[in-house]
Amino acid sequence: MQKVYDNADKAIADIQHGSVIMLGGFGLCGIPENCITALVKKGVQQLTCISNNAGVDDFGIGLMLKQKQVKKMISSYVGENAEFERQLLSGELEVELIPQGTLATRCMAAGYGMPAVFTPAGVGTEVAEGKETRNFNGKDYLLEYAFEADYAIVKAWKGDTMGNLVYKETARNFNPLMAMAGKITIAEVEELVPAGELDPNLVHTPGIYVHRIFQGENYEKRIEQRTVRKKG
C-alpha cells in the first residue's frame, strides 16, 4: 500500500480541467493551503469547487478565483470575498448557494453510500425550487442528493502512512465529511507519522477513505477575524 506522496504538486498532478473538487475548511480554518497553492501553480481551469466558503481575496480559494480557475462554486456563505461577489453579480461565475447543514449532509451521504437525504432546511424558500418535497409526521422536508466529486482535498492535523487522519479543534469542520466523499481523496497534514503512532481510538477519518497523503509545509493559517480580550 503506497499512499504517501512527496508533496502537493505530485498529489494533485492528475487533476484535469473541468474536474469537480471538494475542498475542506470553514472560512480560512482547516483549509488545504498546500494543495490550493499547487492548483494555482498548475493552472487547471473550469473547476467546480464544493467548499463551505470561497476564501478571501488573497488567500484560500480566493487565489483560484483570482486566476479564473473556477467555473462553478457550491458553497453556503461567500460574504468574505469581494472578488467572488463581483464575478457572481457580473455573471462570470456560476454559483450554487446551499444551506450549510445541507452541504455537510450531502458530503456525509456520499461517504455513507446513501444517494440522498431529506432535510427541512430551505422549505418554503427559493432553495426548495424544483426539489421533491415530502411530508413526514406533519412537517415538510426537501430531497437533497449526495454529492459526486472527482477529488476531495482535505487538511488534517496529523495523519499516518495508512491514511488515518486526526483533526485539531474547529479545523475539523467539513474535512472528515469531504474525505469520505471523494472518488479520490487527497489529505495534507501538518505532521505525517508512521503507521502505529496514532492511537486508533482517536482516529477521526479511517484510512480507507484516504487515497493520497503528504506532509504539508509552510502553513500560514491566516486568522480571518482576530478577536481578543484584555488580560486579567
Next chain:
Amino acid sequence: MALDKYQIAQQIAKELKDGYYVNLGIGIPTLVANYIPEGISVVLQSENGLLGMGPFPEEGQEDADLINAGKQTITTVAGSSFFDSALSFGMIRSGKVDLTVLGAMEVSENGDIANWKIPGKMVKGMGGAMDLVASAKNIIVAMMHTNPKGESKLLPQCSLPLTGIRCVKKIVTDLAMLEVTPGGFKLLERAPGVTVEEIKQKTSGKLIVEGDIAEMTF
C-alpha cells in the same frame, strides 16, 4: 430611549434558562453571551463544530484552529467538545439546541424570516441560518425595528427572499420585545421611554396591544 445593541443583547439574555444549549448568530446575537444571568449555566454551540464556546482569547493566545461561526478567534470552556459540520447540524436538526438567536432583515407577522439575500445587490449566502430556522424549537430575532431608510422591518409579509417560514417566536428590537402569535406581532414590552404609539407607527405588520405594556428594566 431606544435600546442600543448591548441592551438588545441584555434583554434577550433574560430569556436564557439554566441548562440551555444555545446557538448565537453573528452580530448582536453574539453579544448575548456577555449578559448571561448569574446562577445560570448555558452551553454555547458554534455550528462550525464546537459545544462549550468560551470568551475571546487573551492577546497572544489566539489559535487559528479555534474559531466560531463568525470566524472570530475564541476559546473553549471546561467540558467542551469538537465535532464535524454534519454532526453539528445533526444536533441542530434533531432539536437538541434549546434556543437560537439570530439577526434578520425582515420578519413577517406569521414568523417568516428573511436574512440572507438582497436580489441584485448582496449575495453572501445563507450559511447555517436556513438549517437553524428550519429546526430550532425556539428562535429569537435580534434586529433594529426599522431599516436605515426608516422603513419597518416587521411586515405583513417579507419582501426579500425567505430564510425560513413560520419559525420566529420572539423579536427584540431597539424599540420593543414582541411575540409572534397566530394573530400577529404581540407587543410584550417596550424600551424605556418609547411609546406604544411609536411602536405602532413603526410596525407595518399586524400589532396586537393588550392592556398596559410594561417598560423594560435594566
